[in-house]
Amino acid sequence: MSTFNDEDAFEAAAAPQGGSLSQRAMGAALGARAAPYLDGLNPAQREAVETLDGPVLMLAGAGTGKTKALTARIAHLLTTGRARPNEVLAVTFTNKAAREMKNRVGTLLGEAVEGVPWLGTFHSICVKQLRRHAELVGLKSNFTILDTDDQIRLLKQLIVAEGVDDKRWPARMLAGLIDSWKNRAWTPDALPASEAGDYNNLGGKLYAQYQDRLRTLNACDFGDLLLHMVTIFQTHPDVLEQYQRWFRYIMVDEYQDTNVAQYMWLRLLAASHKNICCVGDDDQSIYGWRGAEVGNILRFEKDFEGAKIVKLEQNYRSTEHILGAASGVIAGNTGRLGKTLFTEAKGGEKVRLIGHWDGEEEARWMGDEIEAMQTGTRRMDPIGLDQIAILVRASHQMRSFEDRFLSIGLPYRVIGGPRFYERLEIRDAMAYFRLITSPADDLAFERIVNTPKRGLGDKAVQKIQTMARSNGVSLRDGARLLLEAKGLGGKGAVELAKLLDGLDRWSASARNDSVSHIEVAEMALEESGYTEMWQNDKTPEAPGRLDNLKELVKALEQFENLQGFLEHIALVMDNDSEDATEKVSIMTLHAAKGLEFPAVFLPGWEDGLFPSQRSMDESGVKGLEEERRLAYVGITRAEKLCTISFAGNRRVYGQWQNALPSRFVDELPERHVDVLTPPGIYGHQAGSANDMLDALGGSDLHEAAAKANVYNSPGWRRLQERQSSRGAPKARNMTIDAQAVSAFTVGERVFHQKFGYGEVMAVDGDKLDVSFDKSGDKKVIGKFLVAADSAGDVPF
DNA sequence: GTTGCGGCTGTATAT
DNA sequence: CAGCCGCAAC
Numbered sequence: 001m002s003t004f005n006d007e008d009a010f011e012a013a014a015a016p017q018g019g020s021l022s023q024r025a026m027g028a029a030l031g032a033r034a035a036p037y038l039d040g041l042n043p044a045q046r047e048a049v050e051t052l053d054g055p056v057l058m059l060a061g062a063g064t065g066k067t068k069a070l071t072a073r074i075a076h077l078l079t080t081g082r083a084r085p086n087e088v089l090a091v092t093f094t095n096k097a098a099r100e101m102k103n104r105v106g107t108l109l110g111e112a113v114e115g116v117p118w119l120g121t122f123h124s125i126c127v128k129q130l131r132r133h134a135e136l137v138g139l140k141s142n143f144t145i146l147d148t149d150d151q152i153r154l155l156k157q158l159i160v161a162e163g164v165d166d167k168r169w170p171a172r173m174l175a176g177l178i179d180s181w182k183n184r185a186w187t188p189d190a191l192p193a194s195e196a197g198d199y200n201n202l203g204g205k206l207y208a209q210y211q212d213r214l215r216t217l218n219a220c221d222f223g224d225l226l227l228h229m230v231t232i233f234q235t236h237p238d239v240l241e242q243y244q245r246w247f248r249y250i251m252v253d254e255y256q257d258t259n260v261a262q263y264m265w266l267r268l269l270a271a272s273h274k275n276i277c278c279v280g281d282d283d284q285s286i287y288g289w290r291g292a293e294v295g296n297i298l299r300f301e302k303d304f305e306g307a308k309i310v311k312l313e314q315n316y317r318s319t320e321h322i323l324g325a326a327s328g329v330i331a332g333n334t335g336r337l338g339k340t341l342f343t344e345a346k347g348g349e350k351v352r353l354i355g356h357w358d359g360e361e362e363a364r365w366m367g368d369e370i371e372a373m374q375t376g377t378r379r380m381d382p383i384g385l386d387q388i389a390i391l392v393r394a395s396h397q398m399r400s401f402e403d404r405f406l407s408i409g410l411p412y413r414v415i416g417g418p419r420f421y422e423r424l425e426i427r428d429a430m431a432y433f434r435l436i437t438s439p440a441d442d443l444a445f446e447r448i449v450n451t452p453k454r455g456l457g458d459k460a461v462q463k464i465q466t467m468a469r470s471n472g473v474s475l476r477d478g479a480r481l482l483l484e485a486k487g488l489g490g491k492g493a494v495e496l497a498k499l500l501d502g503l504d505r506w507s508a509s510a511r512n513d514s515v516s517h518i519e520v521a522e523m524a525l526e527e528s529g530y531t532e533m534w535q536n537d538k539t540p541e542a543p544g545r546l547d548n549l550k551e552l553v554k555a556l557e558q559f560e561n562l563q564g565f566l567e568h569i570a571l572v573m574d575n576d577s578e579d580a581t582e583k584v585s586i587m588t589l590h591a592a593k594g595l596e597f598p599a600v601f602l603p604g605w606e607d608g609l610f611p612s613q614r615s616m617d618e619s620g621v622k623g624l625e626e627e628r629r630l631a632y633v634g635i636t637r638a639e640k641l642c643t644i645s646f647a648g649n650r651r652v653y654g655q656w657q658n659a660l661p662s663r664f665v666d667e668l669p670e671r672h673v674d675v676l677t678p679p680g681i682y683g684h685q686a687g688s689a690n691d692m693l694d695a696l697g698g699s700d701l702h703e704a705a706a707k708a709n710v711y712n713s714p715g716w717r718r719l720q721e722r723q724s725s726r727g728a729p730k731a732r733n734m735t736i737d738a739q740a741v742s743a744f745t746v747g748e749r750v751f752h753q754k755f756g757y758g759e760v761m762a763v764d765g766d767k768l769d770v771s772f773d774k775s776g777d778k779k780v781i782g783k784f785l786v787a788a789d790s791a792g793d794v795p796f
Numbered sequence: 797g798t799t800g801c802g803g804c805t806g807t808a809t810a811t
Numbered sequence: 812c813a814g815c816c817g818c819a820a821c
Contacts, residue, residue, distance in 0.1 A: 093811070123811055222811055289809065394808045457797050590809050612808060654812035
């Protein structure tokens with residue numbers, strides 16, 4: 001991957017080279033003459049940049065220029081000659097952030113300093129380290145990194161071997177558990193008894209088996225990258241000291257997201273010199289579910305005595321209303337470190353809030369709105385599509401937007417969606433590549449023995465497995481032995497021999513310098529019959545898959561060899577297709593962290609969806625607070641215009657469900673919010689809140705409220721008050737109109753708020769088939785219909 | 797050994 | 812509603 005340009009940078013760092021002296025001199029001269037990277041920094045940023053020695057905690061609110069400060073700090077370290085590039089370690093969480101930082105450091109430094117700092121994600125840096133020291137944890141340096149899919153398949157094998165019912169105890173669940181243990185830096189022997197008892201009392205046992213299996217496969221999973229390095233540092237002080245000498249200055253981005261393992265890794269590395277600068281924002285901690293410990297940031301001062309705390313509070317990104325709305329929401333959380341963001345940018349548009357009848361309506365409205373924004377609106381000058389983002393809580397929400405945008409021809413880009421490298425054909429192709437570079441990769445072997453179909457089904461594979469196991473060799477060798485022993489006959493034997501022969505040839509070519517890795521890849525895909533398989537495939541997606549394969553081969557060009565490519569794939573999870581056309585971005589709130597857009601849409605603000613019910617059920621108030629931080633992250637992505645919306649009805653599992661506006665909606669300070677009332681649907685003003693609650697059915701409310709004590713937010717209380725007080729409350733002027741459920745009969749004339757008049761064709765419980773005069777046949781829920789003759793009573 | 801159908805289940809968030 | 816898994820027929 002691109003994080004490291006210099007293969008031998010570790011060695012280079014260990015043995016200073018001739019150039020370094022002149023570099024230092026040049027750096028010093030530069031530093032004395034001018035420090036352009038200091039220009040435009042505010043006092044707080046400047047302090048963070050210039051405090052080079054000792055521990056520093058930079059508490060940087062959203063949009064306060066933390067990347068600017070961080071990159072300036074690196075530039076400062078280098079140009080003043082305080083450190084050589086390879087003595088600086090900067091860690092981020094995402095590849096995107098690493099790339100961004102690398103670019104900005106490059107721009108700041110220009111050609112002034114040779115070499116690059118150690119800049120990359122926790123994982124990429126750990127792989128690099130682990131390759132050097134693999135043998136210390138029983139691996140070889142060419143270990144493979146398993147993806148989630150391999151992981152699950154492996155675990156499943158172990159689970160079945162234990163005679164456990166993998167229906168009741170799914171492999172996914174165990175994978176999640178093991179992951180969470182690794183996040184907390186618990187090796188199998190260090191696993192607390194309380195945890196080992198999880199998973200039907202087999203958790204600890206299976207965990208140990210899994211680790212053993214990984215070792216025999218010469219493989220590790222994501223969590224291992226960190227866990228192994230922490231283990232090595234703890235058990236081999238000499239190795240640790242080496243790194244402590246190399247990395248003299250450490251910087252960490254998004255510190256609030258570090259988990260225990262990452263924290264330990266950092267602490268070990270920084271233990272001797274304490275030159276560590278962590279940047280973070282407790283209000284943006286949104287990864288608790290994957291082991292992040294906000295506690296890491298909260299107790300920084302205790303861990304690193306004499307730490308300097310710098311708060312960045314001036315926001316340069318958003319208007320005062322956007323900032324005000326975000327602050328209002330986040331104020332609902334307790335135990336914050338507390339920052340007060342301010343901006344000098346006064347005025348601007350308020351945060352817009354709009355309710356919709358249903359999810360489709362929401363998508364339709366947003367599509368129209370986005371089209372209008374391109375040519376300019378009353379509120380905003382014209383902006384390009386790439387200036388607009390839609391941020392959703394869960395990726396399944398994206399679908400309605402994709403559908404709508406496809407039908408109106410609005411270009412969009414899904415960020416972090418189903419990834420290129422997770423596609424079936426790509427994973428198959430990669431399994432071939434993996435087998436070429438590491439013959440003992442049994443998981444890859446299992447994946448492709450019978451892809452394309454070679455007449456090698458379960459039975460044949462089992463024979464191979466038995467043979468491999470009894471001889472203690474890989475599946476690939478086991479297959480060879482099986483053939484030699486004539487343990488397989490017919491077509492399968494011929495095909496298997498062909499495959500093994502092919503693999504040997506491709507492996508040989510890969511080792512041969514005169515054959516490029518691209519040729520090897522093409523050879524493998526061709527000769528194995530894999531491409532042919534898709535060419536013969538008549539399904540509509542086959543051509544697309546072939547295209548993807550071509551793209552895959554093309555991607556190889558950027559790498560030295562297959563090995564390097566596979567590494568890249570294993571670690572790089574973002575797929576930024578550099579497609580020049582302007583597109584609206586659709587992504588999850590999580591994926592949006594660290595990004596900013598002039599215009600942001602935040603759809604789906606409904607209780608249960610956002611905040612997510614599951615989060616609240618599983619983690620109670622803590623979960624709710626993390627959801628609230630997510631809301632905060634979402635709002636603060638916006639520079640000029642932020643639009644929040646919710647829908648009264650949404651299909652869930654194909655069924656229509658009604659929902660209440662998110663409690664976060666009620667936490668938005670009114671003075672920063674504009675409530676939009678689209679024409680046609682929410683036309684009337686009177687008694688709206690009561691209507692809405694009646695429509696939703698009072699019993700639903702009580703039921704939900706009784707279910708958990710998490711329903712104690714101000715927003716929830718207000719809703720309840722509104723319900724009990726019969727007078728027209730000072731409600732926002734939005735409503736979802738419907739009559740309480742009543743029975744309808746086939747043939748009856750009815751009226752629907754959205755579809756107009758129609759006739760009931762069939763009744764199935766509360767679901768009805770209605771033939772509408774204007775909108776055709778629809779399935780609707782009874783509570784959204786009124787008898788046609790009473791329609792006049794309802795103020796539409 | 798392969799393919800196709802039907803029933804069941806289940807939703808987050810990601811390196 | 813959709814994807815996955817298991818089962819039954821080819």
